[in-house]
Amino acid sequence: MKHPVDVHVGKRIRHRRWTLGTTQQQLAEEVGIKFQQIQKYETGTNRVSASRLWDIARALDVPVAFFFEGLDSSSEEPAQLPTDILADREALELVRSYYAIPENQRRQLFELARVLSTAA
Known part of the structure; x- marks a missing residue:
């Protein structure tokens, strides 16, 4: 079962990648993994390790904390937005x-x- 934090982090990865106009393939090459792994991270199917998140943050030119923005720490659920702007x-x-x-x-x-x- 997908953990809500992993789903949130994956959405933030996808959001930043789309904002930059980067493909999954390009990000994967920059990080040194296969694009299928990026797909799994973006859907929350696979959890991103700390070292991999560090590499992704560097490739996307954001601080690691960017991936956790909007996460309500008390419930570990993403904060509700009027619409799902990330999607x-x-x-x-x-x-x-x-x-x-x-x-x-x-x-x-x-x-x-x-x-x-x-x-x-």
């Missing part, structure tokens, strides 16, 4: 596109989005 490919594509925009234009777009959201 929404469209949202991740939007984030990837957003960060591809030059910073000054990105700030303007952010301000526009903030104004539009308050007017809705």
